[in-house]
Amino acid sequence: MSETLPVPSAPPAPARRVSGVPIRLEHVTKRYPGQDRPAVDDVTLDIAAGETVMFVGPSGCGKTTLLKMINRLIEPTSGRIHLGDEDVTNQDPDRLRRRIGYVIQAGGLFPHMMVATNIGMVPRMLGWEKQRVTERIDELLDLVGLDPEQYRDRYPKELSGGQQQRVGVARALAADPPVLLMDEPFGAVDPITRQRLQDELLRIQDELGKTIVCVTHDFDEAVKLGDRIVVFDVGARIVQYDTPEAILAAPAEEYVADFVGAGATLKQLTLTRVNSLHLRPVTTASVGDDAADAVARARAAGDDFVVVLDRRGRPISWPTLAEVSRMAAIPATVDEKLPVVGLGSTLNDALDTMLAASQGGAVVLGRRDSLAGVVTIEMIMDAIQRTRQETAG
Amino acid sequence: MTTATPSARGVAAGDARDEAAPAQPGTEAAGTAPGGWRALVVQPLLVAVGLLAFLLWRANATLTDTEARQLGTATLWDSALRHLSLTVVSAAIVLLISIPLGIALTRPALRRLTPAVIGVANVGQAAPAIGLFVLLATWLGFGFWTTIVALVVYSALPVLRNTMVGIQGVDPRLVEAGRGMGMSGTAVLFRVELPLAGPVMLAGARTALVLLVGTATLATFINGGGLGVLINTGITLSLNSLLISGAVLVALLALAVDWLGRVVEHVARPKGL
Structure with a gap:
């Protein structure tokens, strides 16, 4: 649970199970x-x-x-x-x-x-x-x-x-x-x-x-x-x-x-989903882990933040390295304001969530609220840029 | 996944934001009935103290023969029992009539009859009780059952109205949710509407009971018996001891009945409200 999560570069697209009727x-x-x-x-x-x-x-x-x-x-x-x-x-x-x-x-x-x-x-x-x-x-x-x-x-x-x-x-x-x-x-x-x-x-x-x-x-x-x-x-x-x-x-x-x-660009924000972005992998640590070790791993990976996961692998907080290095072990504190979005969230949702938080990004949850990666404001801006260029060209 | 016990359980932080910490089970007990158990304990104490005071006075007072006869244990007991049976029998009849009628009048098919029925019930209650008693007596004759009829007519309204108000007060979306998940109309009535209307209906029944205890004192005028006899005799013969004894006993009985009603309401109140 403590290594950098492998995040799929493309959204998984399995054949969808259908249990409904027409x-x-x-x-x-x-x-x-x-x-x-x-x-x-x-x-x-x-x-x-x-x-x-x-x-x-x-x-x-x-x-x-x-x-x-x-x-x-x-x-x-x-x-x-x-x-x-x-x-x-x-x-x-x-x-x-x-x-x-x-x-x-x-x-x-x-x-x-x-x-x-x-x-x-x-x-x-x-x-x-x-x-x-x-x-x-x-x-x-x-x-x-x-x-x-x-x-x-x-x-x-x-x-x-x-x-x-x-x-x-x-x-x-x-x-x-x-x-x-x-x-x-x-x-x-x-x-x-x-x-x-x-x-x-x-x-x-x-x-x-x-x-x-x-x-x-x-x-x-x-x-x-x-x-x-x-x-x-x-x-x-x-x-x-x-x-x-x-x-x-x-x-x-x-x-x-x-x-x-x-608003063509803004519409795009509602149409594009978080799962279509290349989510950034992120350094994680579990509750009770050694803080110094987590900081070292984050530094090695070039991350400024660590995502803390609970026993069931669900993200509970997202402290900066400065905060983590002041602690001995990773605490079980739940950050009530942790910015989270789902894989199915629209970029619009993600942007809303980020603007209300201090980290300049949001944690992305996958199945059963497990961590799927991180999305940042820069990634969304890039996505908007790309669509604009596509529409222009 | 809640904010309730974050350290013991894993908490997905995402939920922490959407779920403002709800109350833990068990903490709601104090909030279910305003006043709670304290009011329920004080009331019977007052009744007991009042009864004790009356009995002490009765044992030590110097009374005339008439007074002593009227306030004899056997006579008092008979009057009190008679009073209580007037109350209980008429209350039972009121419940048997008013609750089904109230339910029927909230069904879509009969809803348009509501104003008419409520109007009739209003007349029953708005008419002065003593007038109602005497009018019924001239028609049906004097005695126990005429008293019962008069009492039923007089106290049907609170039960009827509270049954209807209680059922109408159930959130229509809950009824729709029930029907929407495939419950029959009857199932929705018994499993959703009546349980949720229960507290209001019980309050109506308690109001009717207290009303009945008070009104049953008028039974003496049409030969119905009860504690009203004491009061009436006291007035007629200017015997204050009888008058006051009768009044005190009726008041104690009303308080006791009211308390019983409150206990039932407290116990029968659906949890989760």
């Missing part, structure tokens, strides 16, 4: 009595298995209504809904919903039930054995980055907003549903937490490959999380359905262009 909406319409315009007007939409599709559009455009018609919290007035090969339009809605994960803003956890009970709801409804449910709960807590020992017996109010949202995601994934619906999942948390949760979701999706449909009002979030984005106008009219790159490069209508916002 969703097909056919001529779906929702009319509310007493309204002359349908809330959702004849929408046909194909969503590929294992893709994350983001619904964006002005408020009241019907995107949330459309989302809720997929799990039939709202019954369509007409049209068909297919999940995989099945037509689920007339299926028992309660049974259908047990096969579709549903995440809402702030997690929607039941406050009178412990974290474990919340997560175990759907598996218990499906009649899983107790042992299997218990194992699944721990597995999921681990997946969303919460220590099961510490969190399973807590009540939601004993968790921060970000942690509640993680448990919300764990609960939605409990019975391993092929489809996950998210309704503005990260709308109620502060920007830094939101960015962390987005990174977390990208990582989880990378592991699981569900079909995710997510409503958001934040176009940057759509670009960051989505394999594809659907831009809606009133009546859930589909204005454009494409990859984030394509929508940014060629907005279908003036309306989309307005929605997307301006």
Whole structure:
């Protein structure tokens, strides 16, 4: 754990595991009595298995209504809904919903039930054995980055907003549903937490490959999380359905262009991810290591900082060599302000994080919060320079 | 991964920023009920002291024959039991009617009937209790069961209203979350709505009980018995000892019932709120 980490020069790109199923909406319409315009007007939409599709559009455009018609919290007035090969339009809605994960803003956890009970709801409804449910709960807590020992017996109010949202995601994934619906999942948390949760979701999706449909009002979030984005106008009219790159490069209508916002270089910051950079390797030390030894290794590697890892290999602080050389052994102090980003973070996120920290860079986390390397402001500036030259040339 | 025990457990620093240290389990006990156990201990002590004072006075007072007869152990005990049974029976009927009705009125299909039903219940409570008793007595005759009917009509509102307010106060997103994960409407009602509405509903039941103990003193006017007999006799015969004894005992009973209600609320309160 104490040597310089070998950091892959190119992002690993294994064939993505897909456990989701395709969703097909056919001529779906929702009319509310007493309204002359349908809330959702004849929408046909194909969503590929294992893709994350983001619904964006002005408020009241019907995107949330459309989302809720997929799990039939709202019954369509007409049209068909297919999940995989099945037509689920007339299926028992309660049974259908047990096969579709549903995440809402702030997690929607039941406050009178412990974290474990919340997560175990759907598996218990499906009649899983107790042992299997218990194992699944721990597995999921681990997946969303919460220590099961510490969190399973807590009540939601004993968790921060970000942690509640993680448990919300764990609960939605409990019975391993092929489809996950998210309704503005990260709308109620502060920007830094939101960015962390987005990174977390990208990582989880990378592991699981569900079909995710997510409503958001934040176009940057759509670009960051989505394999594809659907831009809606009133009546859930589909204005454009494409990859984030394509929508940014060629907005279908003036309306989309307005929605997307301006600034070609800045857009690039939202499109480029940390994992596309050549991350810098960095000298690491574990809690309890000899400080002098760590300083010597850092000097040899030409680093001004040392990243301290805890027992599980997760970075906890990032002291300067001057600070380290004043200590005898590496302390277990957790730096609350440690700038961290995920491999899936956008350069925009990374830049935000760095500007709030003193190190002029950020620690990059890989799988299960292990250290993947370090990204610096210079690296981001270089990346911007390169794109500008490419665009110019 | 939290800030709670950073040195004992590995803490991913990233989490430390997004997770403002949440309370540790166990620290919430003090915060669950304002006042907590202290209020729950003081109240029965007051009741006990009051009862003791009354008994001491009763043992040492020089009383006329009428007073002694009215304040005899057997008579007192009968009146108190009668008072209590009036209260308990009418409370049970109120709960049996008002809670299901309150639940029904929060279901989407019946929600539009709410104003009408609440209006009727309001009339029951707004009408002066003594008027209600006498009117019902002229219609149904005097006695125990007429008293019960009057008491039920009079105290249905707090339970009904608190049931509805409690259920309506449940965050609709939780109901949606429940339905969204595949719980049936009934499952959401019993596992989410009712547990979360519980504290408000219990508070309504306690209010009704205390109201009933007080109102049951009026039973004496329509031959319903209870501790009101003492008060009424005391007034009619200008015997202050009877009047005050009756009033004190009713007050002690009300306090005791209120305390029991609070204990139940405290114990039954869902953890995690």
